[in-house]
Amino acid sequence: MKPDNKIKVLLTDDHKLIREGIEAMLSNTPDIEVIGSVGSGEDAVNYVREKRPDVVLMDIVMGGMSGIEATRWIKDLDPSIKILLVTMEISKEYVSAGIKSGVDGYLPKDIDKKMLVDAIKQVSRGERYFNEAIMKLVFEEFYTHEKLKSPINKLPNDLTKREFEILGLVASGKTNKELAEMLFISIKTVETHKTHILEKLNLKNTNELIKYAIKHKIISIDSL
Template sequence: MTDPLRVLLADDDSLIRTAIDAILRPAAGIELIAQAGDGRTAIDLTVRHRPDVALLDIQMPVLDGLAALREIRHLAPAVRVVVLTTFGQDDYVAQALASGAAGFLLKESAAEELEYAIRAAAAGNAYLSPKITRQVLERLPTPASRPTEDLAKVDTLSEREREVLIRLAQGLSNAEIGKQLFVSEGTVKTHVYHVFAKLGVENRVQAAMLAQRTGLLDN
Protein backbone atom coordinates (compact mmCIF):
# COMPACT_ATOMS: atom_id res chain seq x y z
CA MET A 1 0.00 0.00 0.00
CA THR A 2 1.44 3.36 -1.02
CA ASP A 3 1.74 6.23 1.43
CA PRO A 4 -0.84 9.03 1.06
CA LEU A 5 0.15 12.30 -0.58
CA ARG A 6 0.99 14.75 2.18
CA VAL A 7 -0.50 18.22 1.63
CA LEU A 8 0.06 21.56 3.35
CA LEU A 9 -2.56 24.32 3.01
CA ALA A 10 -1.87 28.04 3.46
CA ASP A 11 -4.73 30.56 3.26
CA ASP A 12 -5.55 33.47 5.54
CA ASP A 13 -9.30 32.80 5.19
CA SER A 14 -10.34 30.25 7.82
CA LEU A 15 -13.52 29.45 5.87
CA ILE A 16 -11.47 28.49 2.82
CA ARG A 17 -9.21 26.31 4.95
CA THR A 18 -12.25 24.63 6.50
CA ALA A 19 -13.82 24.02 3.08
CA ILE A 20 -10.65 22.53 1.60
CA ASP A 21 -10.12 20.42 4.72
CA ALA A 22 -13.64 19.04 4.28
CA ILE A 23 -12.87 18.17 0.66
CA LEU A 24 -9.53 16.51 1.29
CA ARG A 25 -10.34 14.65 4.50
CA PRO A 26 -12.32 11.88 2.75
CA ALA A 27 -10.13 11.88 -0.38
CA ALA A 28 -8.41 8.55 -0.85
CA GLY A 29 -4.64 8.73 -0.82
CA ILE A 30 -4.43 12.39 0.29
CA GLU A 31 -3.63 13.63 3.80
CA LEU A 32 -3.78 17.27 4.90
CA ILE A 33 -0.90 17.42 7.38
CA ALA A 34 -0.65 21.12 8.25
CA GLN A 35 -2.37 24.48 7.79
CA ALA A 36 -1.11 28.06 7.89
CA GLY A 37 -2.75 31.47 7.81
CA ASP A 38 0.18 33.47 6.44
CA GLY A 39 3.10 33.06 4.06
CA ARG A 40 5.87 33.01 6.66
CA THR A 41 4.22 30.24 8.68
CA ALA A 42 3.62 28.34 5.43
CA ILE A 43 7.34 28.39 4.71
CA ASP A 44 8.25 27.28 8.23
CA LEU A 45 5.75 24.41 8.18
CA THR A 46 6.85 23.33 4.71
CA VAL A 47 10.49 23.16 5.75
CA ARG A 48 9.53 21.27 8.92
CA HIS A 49 7.08 18.75 7.44
CA ARG A 50 8.29 18.47 3.82
CA PRO A 51 4.84 17.81 2.29
CA ASP A 52 4.50 16.41 -1.21
CA VAL A 53 2.32 19.35 -2.25
CA ALA A 54 1.79 22.81 -0.77
CA LEU A 55 -1.41 24.74 -1.58
CA LEU A 56 -0.67 28.47 -1.30
CA ASP A 57 -3.11 31.35 -1.47
CA ILE A 58 -1.84 34.27 -3.57
CA GLN A 59 -2.81 37.00 -1.13
CA MET A 60 -1.72 36.37 2.46
CA PRO A 61 -0.43 38.59 5.29
CA VAL A 62 3.21 38.75 6.47
CA LEU A 63 4.38 37.25 3.18
CA ASP A 64 2.23 36.81 0.08
CA GLY A 65 1.88 33.58 -1.85
CA LEU A 66 4.33 34.46 -4.61
CA ALA A 67 7.08 35.37 -2.14
CA ALA A 68 6.35 32.22 -0.13
CA LEU A 69 6.43 30.17 -3.34
CA ARG A 70 9.88 31.45 -4.27
CA GLU A 71 11.29 30.77 -0.81
CA ILE A 72 9.78 27.29 -0.65
CA ARG A 73 11.24 26.46 -4.05
CA HIS A 74 14.63 27.56 -2.70
CA LEU A 75 14.48 25.86 0.70
CA ALA A 76 12.48 22.74 -0.22
CA PRO A 77 12.73 22.25 -4.01
CA ALA A 78 11.18 18.77 -3.87
CA VAL A 79 7.88 20.23 -2.64
CA ARG A 80 5.44 20.88 -5.45
CA VAL A 81 3.45 24.11 -5.05
CA VAL A 82 -0.09 24.69 -6.33
CA VAL A 83 -1.19 28.32 -6.15
CA LEU A 84 -4.78 29.14 -5.12
CA THR A 85 -6.50 32.21 -6.50
CA THR A 86 -9.90 33.77 -7.06
CA PHE A 87 -11.41 34.39 -10.49
CA GLY A 88 -9.94 37.45 -12.16
CA GLN A 89 -6.46 37.32 -10.62
CA ASP A 90 -4.82 35.80 -13.69
CA ASP A 91 -2.18 38.57 -13.74
CA TYR A 92 -0.35 36.42 -11.22
CA VAL A 93 -0.22 33.33 -13.45
CA ALA A 94 2.95 34.22 -15.36
CA GLN A 95 4.74 35.25 -12.16
CA ALA A 96 3.73 32.04 -10.39
CA LEU A 97 4.77 29.81 -13.27
CA ALA A 98 8.08 31.64 -13.63
CA SER A 99 8.67 31.13 -9.90
CA GLY A 100 8.22 27.38 -10.18
CA ALA A 101 4.54 26.77 -9.42
CA ALA A 102 3.31 23.31 -10.39
CA GLY A 103 -0.28 24.44 -10.71
CA PHE A 104 -2.73 27.31 -10.58
CA LEU A 105 -6.19 26.60 -9.25
CA LEU A 106 -9.32 28.66 -8.65
CA LYS A 107 -10.63 28.48 -5.08
CA GLU A 108 -14.13 27.89 -6.40
CA SER A 109 -13.02 24.80 -8.34
CA ALA A 110 -14.94 21.58 -7.83
CA ALA A 111 -13.67 19.02 -5.34
CA GLU A 112 -12.66 16.70 -8.18
CA GLU A 113 -10.51 19.41 -9.75
CA LEU A 114 -8.74 20.15 -6.47
CA GLU A 115 -7.91 16.48 -5.99
CA TYR A 116 -6.78 16.16 -9.61
CA ALA A 117 -4.52 19.21 -9.31
CA ILE A 118 -2.85 17.78 -6.18
CA ARG A 119 -2.28 14.39 -7.75
CA ALA A 120 -1.00 15.93 -10.99
CA ALA A 121 1.45 18.18 -9.13
CA ALA A 122 2.70 15.29 -6.99
CA ALA A 123 3.27 13.25 -10.15
CA GLY A 124 5.48 16.00 -11.57
CA ASN A 125 2.91 17.46 -13.94
CA ALA A 126 1.65 21.04 -14.15
CA TYR A 127 -2.05 21.77 -13.78
CA LEU A 128 -3.91 24.98 -14.51
CA SER A 129 -7.63 25.53 -14.11
CA PRO A 130 -9.39 25.62 -17.50
CA LYS A 131 -10.98 28.98 -16.61
CA ILE A 132 -7.56 30.46 -15.92
CA THR A 133 -6.29 29.16 -19.24
CA ARG A 134 -9.19 30.93 -20.97
CA GLN A 135 -8.56 34.20 -19.12
CA VAL A 136 -4.86 34.25 -19.94
CA LEU A 137 -5.47 33.48 -23.61
CA GLU A 138 -7.98 36.32 -23.95
CA ARG A 139 -5.30 38.80 -22.88
CA LEU A 140 -2.75 37.71 -25.47
CA PRO A 141 -2.27 39.78 -28.64
CA THR A 142 -2.89 38.17 -32.01
CA PRO A 143 0.48 37.04 -33.41
CA ALA A 144 1.72 38.74 -36.58
CA SER A 145 3.16 35.50 -38.00
CA ARG A 146 3.02 31.75 -37.45
CA PRO A 147 6.30 30.40 -35.97
CA THR A 148 7.64 27.61 -38.18
CA GLU A 149 8.79 25.50 -35.22
CA ASP A 150 5.35 25.65 -33.60
CA LEU A 151 3.64 24.75 -36.87
CA ALA A 152 5.92 21.73 -37.21
CA LYS A 153 4.93 20.55 -33.73
CA VAL A 154 1.22 20.91 -34.51
CA ASP A 155 1.75 18.84 -37.67
CA THR A 156 2.75 15.88 -35.48
CA LEU A 157 -0.68 15.81 -33.82
CA SER A 158 -3.38 13.42 -34.92
CA GLU A 159 -6.74 14.85 -35.98
CA ARG A 160 -8.27 13.90 -32.63
CA GLU A 161 -5.35 15.44 -30.73
CA ARG A 162 -5.90 18.68 -32.65
CA GLU A 163 -9.56 18.64 -31.68
CA VAL A 164 -8.59 18.19 -28.04
CA LEU A 165 -5.99 20.97 -28.22
CA ILE A 166 -8.47 23.44 -29.71
CA ARG A 167 -11.05 22.75 -27.02
CA LEU A 168 -8.42 22.83 -24.30
CA ALA A 169 -7.29 26.22 -25.57
CA GLN A 170 -10.90 27.42 -25.50
CA GLY A 171 -10.87 26.80 -21.75
CA LEU A 172 -12.89 23.59 -21.64
CA SER A 173 -12.24 21.06 -18.88
CA ASN A 174 -11.41 17.44 -19.69
CA ALA A 175 -14.97 16.46 -18.80
CA GLU A 176 -16.41 19.11 -21.14
CA ILE A 177 -14.07 18.05 -23.95
CA GLY A 178 -15.16 14.46 -23.48
CA LYS A 179 -18.83 15.40 -23.80
CA GLN A 180 -18.22 17.34 -27.01
CA LEU A 181 -16.14 14.57 -28.59
CA PHE A 182 -18.28 11.73 -27.18
CA VAL A 183 -15.38 10.04 -25.40
CA SER A 184 -14.60 9.35 -21.76
CA GLU A 185 -12.75 11.81 -19.53
CA GLY A 186 -10.00 9.21 -19.17
CA THR A 187 -9.55 9.14 -22.93
CA VAL A 188 -9.31 12.93 -22.99
CA LYS A 189 -6.63 12.83 -20.28
CA THR A 190 -4.62 10.44 -22.43
CA HIS A 191 -4.96 12.72 -25.46
CA VAL A 192 -3.94 15.76 -23.38
CA TYR A 193 -0.85 13.88 -22.17
CA HIS A 194 0.14 13.09 -25.77
CA VAL A 195 -0.55 16.67 -26.91
CA PHE A 196 1.70 18.08 -24.18
CA ALA A 197 4.45 15.61 -25.04
CA LYS A 198 4.34 16.31 -28.78
CA LEU A 199 4.18 20.08 -28.34
CA GLY A 200 6.88 20.13 -25.66
CA VAL A 201 4.69 22.05 -23.19
CA GLU A 202 4.01 21.49 -19.49
CA ASN A 203 0.54 22.93 -18.92
CA ARG A 204 -2.71 24.10 -20.47
CA VAL A 205 -1.68 27.75 -20.74
CA GLN A 206 1.45 26.93 -22.72
CA ALA A 207 -0.55 24.60 -24.98
CA ALA A 208 -3.24 27.26 -25.49
CA MET A 209 -0.66 29.90 -26.33
CA LEU A 210 0.90 27.62 -28.95
CA ALA A 211 -2.53 26.89 -30.39
CA GLN A 212 -3.18 30.60 -30.74
CA ARG A 213 0.24 31.31 -32.29
CA THR A 214 -0.32 28.67 -34.94
CA GLY A 215 -3.80 29.87 -35.89
CA LEU A 216 -5.73 26.84 -34.66
CA LEU A 217 -8.23 29.12 -32.93
CA ASP A 218 -8.88 31.36 -35.93
CA ASN A 219 -11.64 29.24 -37.43
Protein backbone atom coordinates in the same frame (compact mmCIF):
# COMPACT_ATOMS: atom_id res chain seq x y z
CA MET B 1 6.18 7.58 -3.38
CA LYS B 2 5.15 4.27 -1.92
CA PRO B 3 1.61 3.22 -2.70
CA ASP B 4 0.67 3.06 0.97
CA ASN B 5 1.89 6.58 1.58
CA LYS B 6 -0.68 9.26 1.20
CA ILE B 7 0.09 12.54 -0.50
CA LYS B 8 0.97 14.95 2.29
CA VAL B 9 -0.71 18.30 1.80
CA LEU B 10 -0.15 21.62 3.55
CA LEU B 11 -2.91 24.22 3.44
CA THR B 12 -2.07 27.90 3.46
CA ASP B 13 -4.75 30.57 3.67
CA ASP B 14 -5.28 33.45 6.02
CA HIS B 15 -8.97 32.60 6.29
CA LYS B 16 -9.40 29.81 8.73
CA LEU B 17 -12.81 29.07 7.32
CA ILE B 18 -11.44 28.28 3.92
CA ARG B 19 -8.71 26.08 5.31
CA GLU B 20 -11.28 24.11 7.19
CA GLY B 21 -13.50 23.88 4.17
CA ILE B 22 -10.75 22.47 2.05
CA GLU B 23 -9.62 20.16 4.82
CA ALA B 24 -13.14 18.81 5.11
CA MET B 25 -13.27 18.36 1.40
CA LEU B 26 -10.11 16.26 1.50
CA SER B 27 -10.90 14.39 4.68
CA ASN B 28 -12.37 11.31 3.10
CA THR B 29 -10.00 10.85 0.21
CA PRO B 30 -7.92 7.68 0.48
CA ASP B 31 -4.72 8.97 -1.16
CA ILE B 32 -4.49 12.42 0.34
CA GLU B 33 -3.73 13.54 3.86
CA VAL B 34 -3.70 17.10 5.14
CA ILE B 35 -0.72 17.25 7.46
CA GLY B 36 -0.85 20.91 8.28
CA SER B 37 -2.74 24.16 7.98
CA VAL B 38 -1.17 27.60 8.35
CA GLY B 39 -2.42 31.16 8.02
CA SER B 40 0.48 33.04 6.41
CA GLY B 41 3.19 32.76 3.86
CA GLU B 42 5.87 32.99 6.50
CA ASP B 43 4.37 30.15 8.45
CA ALA B 44 4.14 28.08 5.31
CA VAL B 45 7.84 28.52 4.60
CA ASN B 46 8.75 27.67 8.18
CA TYR B 47 6.47 24.69 8.19
CA VAL B 48 8.02 23.36 5.02
CA ARG B 49 11.47 23.75 6.52
CA GLU B 50 10.65 21.16 9.16
CA LYS B 51 8.14 18.82 7.70
CA ARG B 52 8.16 18.18 4.02
CA PRO B 53 4.73 18.11 2.45
CA ASP B 54 4.35 16.76 -1.05
CA VAL B 55 1.95 19.46 -2.13
CA VAL B 56 1.23 22.93 -0.80
CA LEU B 57 -2.11 24.57 -1.44
CA MET B 58 -1.32 28.27 -1.31
CA ASP B 59 -3.60 31.26 -1.26
CA ILE B 60 -2.24 34.17 -3.21
CA VAL B 61 -3.60 37.11 -1.29
CA MET B 62 -2.60 36.98 2.34
CA GLY B 63 -1.53 39.43 4.99
CA GLY B 64 2.23 39.73 4.98
CA MET B 65 4.10 37.55 2.57
CA SER B 66 2.09 36.77 -0.52
CA GLY B 67 1.58 33.29 -1.81
CA ILE B 68 3.77 34.12 -4.76
CA GLU B 69 6.64 35.13 -2.57
CA ALA B 70 6.17 32.13 -0.30
CA THR B 71 6.23 29.92 -3.37
CA ARG B 72 9.57 31.34 -4.37
CA TRP B 73 11.02 30.61 -0.96
CA ILE B 74 9.68 27.10 -0.81
CA LYS B 75 10.81 26.26 -4.33
CA ASP B 76 14.21 27.56 -3.37
CA LEU B 77 14.28 25.27 -0.37
CA ASP B 78 13.10 22.22 -2.25
CA PRO B 79 11.96 22.36 -5.85
CA SER B 80 10.41 18.90 -5.61
CA ILE B 81 7.66 20.24 -3.38
CA LYS B 82 4.66 20.94 -5.57
CA ILE B 83 2.71 24.12 -5.14
CA LEU B 84 -0.84 24.85 -6.20
CA LEU B 85 -1.89 28.46 -6.08
CA VAL B 86 -5.44 29.17 -5.07
CA THR B 87 -7.12 32.37 -6.06
CA MET B 88 -10.48 34.10 -5.96
CA GLU B 89 -10.30 35.45 -9.42
CA ILE B 90 -7.92 34.78 -12.20
CA SER B 91 -5.81 37.78 -12.90
CA LYS B 92 -3.14 38.30 -15.44
CA GLU B 93 -0.53 39.54 -13.04
CA TYR B 94 -0.95 36.68 -10.64
CA VAL B 95 -0.79 34.01 -13.28
CA SER B 96 2.34 35.43 -14.81
CA ALA B 97 4.00 36.07 -11.48
CA GLY B 98 2.98 32.65 -10.25
CA ILE B 99 4.52 30.92 -13.21
CA LYS B 100 7.70 32.88 -12.79
CA SER B 101 7.94 31.86 -9.17
CA GLY B 102 7.58 28.25 -10.18
CA VAL B 103 4.09 27.10 -9.22
CA ASP B 104 2.89 23.79 -10.51
CA GLY B 105 -0.74 24.67 -10.86
CA TYR B 106 -3.50 27.16 -10.41
CA LEU B 107 -6.88 26.63 -8.80
CA PRO B 108 -9.94 28.83 -8.51
CA LYS B 109 -11.45 28.99 -5.04
CA ASP B 110 -14.84 27.78 -6.14
CA ILE B 111 -13.42 24.45 -7.13
CA ASP B 112 -15.32 21.24 -6.45
CA LYS B 113 -13.96 18.23 -4.71
CA LYS B 114 -13.19 16.19 -7.76
CA MET B 115 -11.19 18.90 -9.43
CA LEU B 116 -9.31 19.57 -6.24
CA VAL B 117 -8.34 15.94 -5.79
CA ASP B 118 -7.39 15.65 -9.43
CA ALA B 119 -5.22 18.71 -9.26
CA ILE B 120 -3.39 17.53 -6.17
CA LYS B 121 -2.75 14.10 -7.60
CA GLN B 122 -1.66 15.53 -10.87
CA VAL B 123 0.97 17.89 -9.51
CA SER B 124 2.21 15.27 -7.07
CA ARG B 125 2.98 13.12 -10.09
CA GLY B 126 5.11 15.96 -11.43
CA GLU B 127 2.58 17.18 -13.96
CA ARG B 128 1.16 20.65 -14.08
CA TYR B 129 -2.38 21.71 -13.50
CA PHE B 130 -3.65 24.68 -15.45
CA ASN B 131 -7.13 24.85 -16.80
CA GLU B 132 -8.34 26.29 -20.06
CA ALA B 133 -9.17 29.68 -18.62
CA ILE B 134 -5.64 30.09 -17.34
CA MET B 135 -4.10 29.03 -20.61
CA LYS B 136 -6.31 31.39 -22.51
CA LEU B 137 -5.31 34.19 -20.22
CA VAL B 138 -1.65 33.44 -20.66
CA PHE B 139 -2.18 33.35 -24.35
CA GLU B 140 -3.84 36.74 -24.35
CA GLU B 141 -1.03 38.22 -22.39
CA PHE B 142 1.56 36.57 -24.53
CA TYR B 143 -0.19 37.77 -27.63
CA THR B 144 -0.43 41.42 -26.71
CA HIS B 145 2.97 41.39 -25.13
CA GLU B 146 4.71 39.83 -28.06
CA LYS B 147 2.88 42.04 -30.47
CA LEU B 148 3.74 45.24 -28.72
CA LYS B 149 7.38 44.48 -28.29
CA SER B 150 7.88 43.68 -31.92
CA PRO B 151 9.89 46.53 -33.34
CA ILE B 152 8.66 48.55 -36.24
CA ASN B 153 10.75 47.70 -39.22
CA LYS B 154 11.73 50.57 -41.35
CA LEU B 155 10.96 49.71 -44.92
CA PRO B 156 13.29 50.53 -47.73
CA ASN B 157 10.40 51.66 -49.80
CA ASP B 158 12.35 53.32 -52.52
CA LEU B 159 12.89 49.83 -53.82
CA THR B 160 10.84 48.86 -56.82
CA LYS B 161 8.63 45.81 -56.89
CA ARG B 162 11.15 43.75 -58.75
CA GLU B 163 13.99 44.88 -56.57
CA PHE B 164 12.02 44.04 -53.51
CA GLU B 165 11.27 40.62 -54.82
CA ILE B 166 14.91 40.00 -55.56
CA LEU B 167 16.00 41.33 -52.20
CA GLY B 168 14.10 38.59 -50.43
CA LEU B 169 15.48 35.89 -52.63
CA VAL B 170 19.07 37.06 -52.46
CA ALA B 171 18.87 37.27 -48.70
CA SER B 172 17.57 33.74 -48.51
CA GLY B 173 20.75 32.58 -50.18
CA LYS B 174 20.07 32.42 -53.89
CA THR B 175 22.98 33.08 -56.21
CA ASN B 176 22.72 35.35 -59.22
CA LYS B 177 22.61 32.35 -61.46
CA GLU B 178 19.84 30.69 -59.50
CA LEU B 179 17.86 33.91 -59.51
CA ALA B 180 18.25 34.25 -63.25
CA GLU B 181 16.96 30.75 -63.78
CA MET B 182 14.05 30.92 -61.42
CA LEU B 183 12.92 34.34 -62.63
CA PHE B 184 13.57 33.60 -66.32
CA ILE B 185 15.80 36.62 -66.78
CA SER B 186 19.47 36.89 -67.61
CA ILE B 187 22.24 37.02 -65.06
CA LYS B 188 23.03 40.48 -66.33
CA THR B 189 19.61 41.66 -65.34
CA VAL B 190 19.96 40.14 -61.91
CA GLU B 191 23.25 41.92 -61.49
CA THR B 192 21.70 45.20 -62.48
CA HIS B 193 18.90 44.83 -59.98
CA LYS B 194 21.31 43.82 -57.28
CA THR B 195 23.54 46.78 -57.99
CA HIS B 196 20.56 49.08 -57.64
CA ILE B 197 19.53 47.44 -54.39
CA LEU B 198 23.02 47.76 -52.95
CA GLU B 199 23.14 51.40 -54.00
CA LYS B 200 19.78 52.27 -52.55
CA LEU B 201 20.44 50.51 -49.28
CA ASN B 202 23.98 51.80 -49.14
CA LEU B 203 25.53 48.36 -48.96
CA LYS B 204 28.67 46.86 -50.42
CA ASN B 205 27.99 43.26 -51.30
CA THR B 206 25.78 40.25 -50.79
CA ASN B 207 27.21 39.55 -47.37
CA GLU B 208 26.12 42.92 -46.11
CA LEU B 209 22.81 42.45 -47.83
CA ILE B 210 22.20 39.27 -45.85
CA LYS B 211 22.99 40.98 -42.61
CA TYR B 212 20.76 43.86 -43.57
CA ALA B 213 17.98 41.44 -44.37
CA ILE B 214 18.28 39.68 -41.04
CA LYS B 215 18.52 42.91 -39.11
CA HIS B 216 15.42 44.27 -40.79
CA LYS B 217 13.60 40.97 -40.48
CA ILE B 218 13.23 40.47 -44.18
CA ILE B 219 14.28 36.94 -43.49
CA SER B 220 14.03 35.41 -40.06
CA ILE B 221 16.73 33.71 -38.07
CA ASP B 222 14.34 30.87 -37.44
CA SER B 223 14.24 30.09 -41.13
CA LEU B 224 17.98 29.61 -41.19
